Amino acid sequence: MGMNLIQKATTKLRERFAARGLVLMYHRISEPGLDPWGLSVSPDHFVEQLEVIKKYFYPLGMQEFLRHLQRGRVPNRSIVVTFDDGYVDNLHHAKPLLERSDVPATIFIVTEAIVKGQNFWWDQLEWALLQPGMLPDCLELRLNGSRNEWQLGDARRYSQQDRRKDRQRRPWDARPGTRLAFFYLIWQRLQKLSKLERLEALDMIRAWAGVSHHARPQDRVLSKDEINVLAEGGLIELGAHTISHPSLQVLSASQQMEEISGSKAQLENIIGHPVKNFSYPHGEYSMETIGLVKRAGFEGASTTNFRCVLPGADPFQLPRFQIDDWSGEEFLRRLARWYVAT
Ligand SMILES: [Zn+2]
Numbered sequence: 270m271g272m273n274l275i276q277k278a279t280t281k282l283r284e285r286f287a288a289r290g291l292v293l294m295y296h297r298i299s300e301p302g303l304d305p306w307g308l309s310v311s312p313d314h315f316v317e318q319l320e321v322i323k324k325y326f327y328p329l330g331m332q333e334f335l336r337h338l339q340r341g342r343v344p345n346r347s348i349v350v351t352f353d354d355g356y357v358d359n360l361h362h363a364k365p366l367l368e369r370s371d372v373p374a375t376i377f378i379v380t381e382a383i384v385k386g387q388n389f390w391w392d393q394l395e396w397a398l399l400q401p402g403m404l405p406d407c408l409e410l411r412l413n414g415s416r417n418e419w420q421l422g423d424a425r426r427y428s429q430q431d432r433r434k435d436r437q438r439r440p441w442d443a444r445p446g447t448r449l450a451f452f453y454l455i456w457q458r459l460q461k462l463s464k465l466e467r468l469e470a471l472d473m474i475r476a477w478a479g480v481s482h483h484a485r486p487q488d489r490v491l492s493k494d495e496i497n498v499l500a501e502g503g504l505i506e507l508g509a510h511t512i513s514h515p516s517l518q519v520l521s522a523s524q525q526m527e528e529i530s531g532s533k534a535q536l537e538n539i540i541g542h543p544v545k546n547f548s549y550p551h552g553e554y555s556m557e558t559i560g561l562v563k564r565a566g567f568e569g570a571s572t573t574n575f576r577c578v579l580p581g582a583d584p585f586q587l588p589r590f591q592i593d594d595w596s597g598e599e600f601l602r603r604l605a606r607w608y609v610a611t
Contacts, residue, residue, distance in 0.1 A: 288345035289577040290334065291326075291604065294589040295352045298362035299487065303399055303432055305440050305452070306391070308354075310594045312362050317597025319370040322348050325601065330373035331506055331546050335569045335584055343580050346608075350374040351571060351589065353510055353548055355383060355491050360499045368504055376499065377510035377548040377571070380535040383491055388484040389514070390467055394459065396484035397474050398452045401429045408455070410473055412466060417458070424451040464513050493539050500540055508546035509533045509567075518555040525558055530565035546570070552589075559585045576611045 296308035298315045310318070322328050326348040329337075334349045350367070352359050355378040367374050382389055388396075398404070403426060408419045427448040435443075440453035455474070459467050475481075491499065499505055509532040511517070517525050529547065536544045545568045549558065552573025562570045562585060569584040576588035590607060592600070 287579050288343050289579050289608065290329075290343045290345075290347035290349065291577055291607065292334075292349045292351060292571060292587055292589040294571070294573065294591045295350065295363075296354055297352075297356045297358050298366070299356070299358040301485075301487070303395065303436055305395060305399070305435070305449070307439065307593055310592060312366065314594055314596055314600075315363070315366055318592070318595070318600045319366060319372055321597050321601045321604070322350070322372055323370055326604075328372040330504075331375040331508070331569065333373075334578075335546075338578070338580075338582060338584055341580055343578055343582070351508075351548065352376040354379055354389065354514070355496070355510070357489050357491050357495065358487070360491060360495050364499060364505065368502065371504070373504050373506070375506045375508050375546055377508040377546070378491070378496065378532070378536055379510045379512070379514045379550075380532045380539075381512045383493060383496065383539070384535060386490075386492065388489055390459065390471060391456065392484045392488045393471055394456060394474065395452070396488070397471070397478045397480050398455065399427070399432065399435070399448065400480070401427050401432050403427075404448075404478055408474070408477055410458075410470055412458070412462060412470060419451065419454065421451060422446055424448045460516075464515075496536075496539055506546065507536060507540060507544060508548060508571075509536050509544050510548050511550050514550040516551050516553045517549060517558045518553050522557060522561065526561050526565070529558075529561055529567075533565055533567070549573075554586075575607075577607060 295310060298312055299309045300311045301309055326346045327344055329344065329347050329349055331349050334347060337344055350372055352363065352374060355376065359376055404421060406421055406425060410417045423446050431448060435449050438449060440449055440456065443449035443453055459470055462470060500507055511528040512532045513528065515528060517528065533544050547562050547567045548571040569587060571587045571589050573591065574588040575590060578588060595603065
């Protein structure tokens with residue numbers, strides 16, 4: 270019993286002082302008028318964050334980092350930069366800045382949007398529902414054969430000012446009865462639908478709101494050609510992030526496999542060489558999912574578990590920290606806190 274306690278304390282101490290690394294998760298380097306999910310870091314802030322990484326940390330590419338991990342090591346203060354989804358600003362804003370500071374990155378691509386040249390469904394929904402202006406009184410949707418109805422009330426109106434205020438607000442914090450709260454209700458409903466039902470629902474919503482098919486051009490995803498330009502120069506590695514960005518753990522094993530190895534095959538088809546890394550959409554996975562990712566031939570997979578990487582970490586459950594639109598100073602403060610506390 271006493272021995273056990275001492276062993277526990279020793280392990281804790283060893284962990285406390287072990288070398289550790291951090292994997293960072295970005296999505297977009299841009300300044301959209303509205304960013305309900307907090308996916309964007311401004312180019313200016315990204316420059317400051319890269320300066321902090323260069324000055325205080327040791328940036329590594331994912332493959333090199335995994336090679337260290339396989340040997341049971343994590344270089345102290347190592348940082349791996351990753352991006353999820355595959356927005357076009359990764360090429361136009363992120364790549365030149367990464368190159369200027371010589372920081373490698375891995376970009377995880379959702380392949381269906383790229384193959385079909387579409388915007389992501391959550392951006393299409395934002396385009397339809399969060400433009401300043403009036404919407405009709407009531408939204409009626411037939412989903413899974415059942416009728417759904419939402420009365421908008423005050424949410425019918427949405428001014429430029431409302432939208433500006435929503436810049437700082439997350440949808441789950443929206444005041445009930447507001448347009449942002451309405452958007453979140455519909456997002457939650459659509460999130461649970463199958464791919465096909467969601468497409469139908471988006472068509473109905475667009476027609477109801479009277480908006481065109483296309484979302485903002487700056488919200489678009491990379492094209493096939495742009496993906497190849499992104500990978501030129503060797504500083505950026507590409508990884509897979511499923512075909513359609515579902516929550517994997519609620520799908521059957523065969524549906525999961527289709528999403529996981531299907532996105533690997535589609536991406537390899539575009540870039541012409543093996544894709545070795547994966548990231549779980551929404552950070553959601555089960556033990557079954559991990560097995561499928563291994564079977565599909567990946568060498569590592571990134572989660573959104575909020576921790577540092579310690580020696581002995583599972584390469585198929587790499588923790589990551591989501592980075593917000595912070596100044597360099599704030600970014601350093603956060604990294605330092607995570608570094609000692611996690
Ligand atoms: Zn994602």
